[in-house]
Amino acid sequence: MNDDINLSRMRDAAFTEDVEAQSGQKVSDCYQCGNCTAGCPAGFVYDRQVNQIVRAVQLGLKDEALGSRSVWMCLSCSTCSLRCPNNIDVAAVMETLRHMARRENRVAAPKVENFWFSFLDTVRAFGRAYEIGTMALYMLRSLRIFTDLDLAPVVFKKKKLGFMPHVVPHGGAAAVARIMRRYKERAVHERVRP
């Protein structure tokens, strides 16, 4: 028997339920019209189109859904949700899949996650996002030291980015750091990847 199409082995019904519960969306309502895919601006860099991801969730094909690069390349623009004739918030489904993939350490687009971490590191440090710091951390993390170097002359000339970080006054920065610390501690306690 061809193992590649052994659906009874590959299908995970609990996965479908999990996604529906966590996203609050009834994925089974989807009848595969493809409107989400037709409107998706990031489809050209997806390995599976949005409707295929939804199909994978319907069928309980967990690896197909969580291993996809598409869930990382989704821009969260919600065009899919807006145009779904069954009122499924498809963007919420994509976000749920991203959360699930992250927690299981299945990161199909590490560069994207590195960027998010770099951004959040500056928020942890100062309470407010610090653009140049985000860029510097991202370059270190991803070892891409020439990222956006072409923009540097204009950025410097026009003073486009603030050179100094903005720290939240009145103890606010420490309060934000505490929020992020508690988040991390809880994730560790609940045995998920923060």
Add this chain to the structure above:
Amino acid sequence: MTYAYYPGCSAKGSSTDYEKSTQAVCDFLGLTLVEMPDWNCCGSTPAHAVDTELSAALCARNLDIAARQGAEMLLTPCPSCLSNLKHAANRLEKPEFRARVDALLDNPAAGNFPAVTSVMQGIAAHCDVNDIAKHIRKNLKGLKLAAYYGCLMSRPAELMDFGDPENPSLMENLLAACGAEMLDFPLKTACCGASYGIPERAVTARLSGRILKLAACMQADAVAVACPLCQMNLDLRQPQAAKAADAFFNMPVLYFTQIMGLAFGLSPAALGLEKLRVSADSLLRKLEAEGGKS
């Protein structure tokens, strides 16, 4: 109405011109914006992409501060902040979710939060389109503009309360009141590529290139925007977008507040026009020429 003003992190970094022109225009119209002193980052896309509860906790601290200072409404110029704050307030209505978020905060958040609204809607609520027309000192007649909202401001419709989620018209109404000719711009709520300019430049370059190409084809004199990230992608990254679109652009991309400020006769310096990568001089010259005609 008592407002709390939440500028967002970009206002202190890459979009000081949006902040400056927002303050100048609101001040001119008598809408007082008092910045919340100890606001923090809403977490933007990275926080909600990583975890909904983390994102909501970062937002809840701000909503809580605004509630405790007695504000009836929280105004923010940034669509990403707007979207995150509104989503958080909405999700926090669920007791189980609120309990998990409260556990991340120093103290449980206030029971009731002020409504969160964009500065654009705040301006429109403060003075209607006819009032704005009365404030015009320099009519924008002859300027052809494409209003570009980006993807966050109007979506999801039921939460954002911004009119038709694919065809909002508030920015057109405000700028038309200033005398500008507003194009019927089909990509007004298309995505510009958001923060993927850094990790996945090709995505942002292609999507922003499409928007700029259409604006150029429709002979827009400028694109009017309301989002710091859209502005950065369309202006600062314009050469990258041009390369992706296999075209050359010289398209000024101004915040709608900068354009309104011009109509109110405020100086280019008061509106931070020098921060634009693609100079607005072509607009200023066109306005001078039109002014000479009438």
